[in-house]
Amino acid sequence: MLSKRVRVNFRMSKLLRITGILLALLLLASCIKTYKHDIQQGNIVDPDRLARLELGMSKNDVQALIGTSLLQDSFHPDRWDYYYSLRKARAKKTEQQLITLYFKDDKLSQIISDVVSKDKTPANETKTVVIEGKPATGGIIQRSWDKVWK
Numbered sequence: 001m002l003s004k005r006v007r008v009n010f011r012m013s014k015l016l017r018i019t020g021i022l023l024a025l026l027l028l029a030s031c032i033k034t035y036k037h038d039i040q041q042g043n044i045v046d047p048d049r050l051a052r053l054e055l056g057m058s059k060n061d062v063q064a065l066i067g068t069s070l071l072q073d074s075f076h077p078d079r080w081d082y083y084y085s086l087r088k089a090r091a092k093k094t095e096q097q098l099i100t101l102y103f104k105d106d107k108l109s110q111i112i113s114d115v116v117s118k119d120k121t122p123a124n125e126t127k128t129v130v131i132e133g134k135p136a137t138g139g140i141i142q143r144s145w146d147k148v149w150k
Helices: 004-029 047-051 059-066 140-149
Strands: 039-042 079-087 094-104 107-113
Touching: 047 059
Parallel strands: none
Antiparallel strands: 039 079, 079 094, 094 107
């Protein structure tokens, strides 16, 4: 039969192991980065819709086409500003776009924009993408095996 002292030491060592494991897990969990999400603010203006704006359009037509402006200055009622910003979760830079529309006699007279169309293909045309190269054969395990042993 085990002595009382051996049983106490066994219980203490088990308690110390459990405490050590829990402490290690707690320290490991504190190293994980927290979740950060993208932050979008303002009006998202589609470049295709912006390209459809024409000088001489009425305020109602402009509003129907690209939406209500975010900023309407009470001192300059004939100026509409559409501002958009996107900050990616872990990026240091913020993507910003500003579109300013000027009206004269309730007609669009000037467009100032820093929005650049990324694709010069009109929206109604189809795009064909050709991918060249040899397709990978076998699964991921087979390809890994081939890289290691060949």
